[in-house]
Amino acid sequence: MFTDNGEHRLCLIAGLAIANHAFGLSEVSCLNTKPLPSQRRALDWLNFFLADVRDGLGPYLAIYLLAVHHWQPAEIGLVMSLAGITALLAQTPAGALIDSTKAKRAVVVAAALLVTGSCLLLPWLSSFAAVAITQAVGALAGSVFAPAIAAISLGISGPKAFTRRVGRNETFNHAGNACSALLAGGLAYLFGPVVVFYLMAFMTVASIVAVAQLDAAAIDHQLARGLDHGPGGDDHPAGLKLLLHNRTLLVFAVCCALFHLANAAMLPLVSQKLSQIDLRLATPLTSACIVAAQLVMVPMALLVGAKAEHWGRKPFLLAGFLILPLRGVLYMVSDNPFWLVGVQLLDGIGAGIFGALFPIVVKDLTEGTGRFNVSLGALTTVFGVGAALSPGIAGLVVQNAGYDTAFLTLAAIAGAAFILVLVALPETLPGASPSPSSTPKPKPAGH
Known part of the structure; x- marks a missing residue:
C-alpha cells in the first residue's frame, strides 16, 4: 500500500515534472x-x-476515527500529534526550499496532490500505523503551503502592499474554509463523514486551476525571499546567525508556540463532545463550529489588512491572544451543542487576527535579510511544536480527568501566552520606536 522513501522522492519529482509540463509552472525572476x-x-x-x-x-479526522473506527481519545490525539511533529520538522526546510526555488507554483501543485492523496486512502485503512503514515505524509507535503503562498504574495505585491495582500489572502482563505465546511456538513449529513475526503479532492483540482492562472513572470523572487530590490539592494541573504540574535523574533516564536499549544486541541475536543451528544449530528455541528469561526475571521482579516499599518501590530496581537483563554473557560459552562457552536465564534477573532498578523510580523523582523521564508518556516516549526503536542496532552487529560479539566488546562496556557505578549513583545511596525532587541537591517555587500 505504501512506497519506501526512494519511491516517495521519485513520485514527488514526477509530480513536479508533470506540473511544469502541463501548467507551464517553470518560473523565472522578474x-x-x-x-x-x-x-x-x-x-x-x-x-x-x-x-x-x-x-x-483537520477536526474531521477526530470525528472519523471516533465514529467509524471507535478509537479512544488518547489514540486520536497521538496520531494527530505524530502528524503535527512530522509537519514541524519539515517547516524550516520547506521555508528554505521556497526561498531558493523559482518553481513555487509547481511546489504548491505537488503538495496539494500529496495531501489529498493521503486523505483519500483513509476509507480503506483502519490500523493505527497505516493512518499515522498517511497523515504524516500529508503533513509533510502541507508544510510548504504557508511559506509558498506568503512568498508568492510578497513577490507579486512587494513589501509596501504586503500587509493589505495578506489581509486579502486570509479573507479568501477563511471564506473558502467556511464554504467547504458548509458543504462538508450538509453532504456528511446526507452521505456520512467519508464525503469530506472527496470534497477535498474537488478543492484540490480547483486549486491547481487557480495556480495555473498565476503568471510566472509576475513573481519577483528576490522580493519573495525578503531581499531589497533595486540598485541599493543586496543579492546575498544574511547569515542565519543574524536571525538567532533577534530577541524580538525569539519572543514572538515563544508566544506563537504557547498560542497553538492552547488552541490546536480545542476544536477537536469540541468535536468529540458533540460526537458523544449526538453522533449523527457530530459532523454537521463541527462544520457549524468551523463556519461560525470562519465567518468572523473574514472581517478580522480585512481589518488587520486595512488598519495594521496605521494602528500597529501589538494592539491586534493583544486582542487575539486575550480571546483564547476566555474561549477555553466558556467551553466549560455548558454541553449544549448550540452553546459550543456559539463559543466557537470567539475563535474567529483570535485565530483570525493571529493568522493575518503572523506573516506580517515575520516580514517586519526579517525585511532586507533575504531570510523571510526560512524564518517563516522556522517560526512555524516552533509554534508547530505547540500545535503537535496540544491534541496529545489534551487527549491524556480528557482520559484521566474529563473534558472540563482539559479545557481549563488549555485556558491556563493561553493566559500565559497573553501575559508574555503584553510584557515582552514590542511593536514591530516599521517606523515605530526601535527596540534594542530587533535585528538591524544587514548592509549590502561591499559596505
Whole structure:
C-alpha cells in the first residue's frame, strides 16, 4: 500500500515534472511591478480553494476515527500529534526550499496532490500505523503551503502592499474554509463523514486551476525571499546567525508556540463532545463550529489588512491572544451543542487576527535579510511544536480527568501566552520606536 522513501522522492519529482509540463509552472525572476488585476484574482481564488486542502482533514479526522473506527481519545490525539511533529520538522526546510526555488507554483501543485492523496486512502485503512503514515505524509507535503503562498504574495505585491495582500489572502482563505465546511456538513449529513475526503479532492483540482492562472513572470523572487530590490539592494541573504540574535523574533516564536499549544486541541475536543451528544449530528455541528469561526475571521482579516499599518501590530496581537483563554473557560459552562457552536465564534477573532498578523510580523523582523521564508518556516516549526503536542496532552487529560479539566488546562496556557505578549513583545511596525532587541537591517555587500 505504501512506497519506501526512494519511491516517495521519485513520485514527488514526477509530480513536479508533470506540473511544469502541463501548467507551464517553470518560473523565472522578474522585475516587480504593480500586480495586474488578473494576478490578484488568481491569488484570491488560490487562497479560497486551497483553504480546504492545506490543513488536511483537520477536526474531521477526530470525528472519523471516533465514529467509524471507535478509537479512544488518547489514540486520536497521538496520531494527530505524530502528524503535527512530522509537519514541524519539515517547516524550516520547506521555508528554505521556497526561498531558493523559482518553481513555487509547481511546489504548491505537488503538495496539494500529496495531501489529498493521503486523505483519500483513509476509507480503506483502519490500523493505527497505516493512518499515522498517511497523515504524516500529508503533513509533510502541507508544510510548504504557508511559506509558498506568503512568498508568492510578497513577490507579486512587494513589501509596501504586503500587509493589505495578506489581509486579502486570509479573507479568501477563511471564506473558502467556511464554504467547504458548509458543504462538508450538509453532504456528511446526507452521505456520512467519508464525503469530506472527496470534497477535498474537488478543492484540490480547483486549486491547481487557480495556480495555473498565476503568471510566472509576475513573481519577483528576490522580493519573495525578503531581499531589497533595486540598485541599493543586496543579492546575498544574511547569515542565519543574524536571525538567532533577534530577541524580538525569539519572543514572538515563544508566544506563537504557547498560542497553538492552547488552541490546536480545542476544536477537536469540541468535536468529540458533540460526537458523544449526538453522533449523527457530530459532523454537521463541527462544520457549524468551523463556519461560525470562519465567518468572523473574514472581517478580522480585512481589518488587520486595512488598519495594521496605521494602528500597529501589538494592539491586534493583544486582542487575539486575550480571546483564547476566555474561549477555553466558556467551553466549560455548558454541553449544549448550540452553546459550543456559539463559543466557537470567539475563535474567529483570535485565530483570525493571529493568522493575518503572523506573516506580517515575520516580514517586519526579517525585511532586507533575504531570510523571510526560512524564518517563516522556522517560526512555524516552533509554534508547530505547540500545535503537535496540544491534541496529545489534551487527549491524556480528557482520559484521566474529563473534558472540563482539559479545557481549563488549555485556558491556563493561553493566559500565559497573553501575559508574555503584553510584557515582552514590542511593536514591530516599521517606523515605530526601535527596540534594542530587533535585528538591524544587514548592509549590502561591499559596505
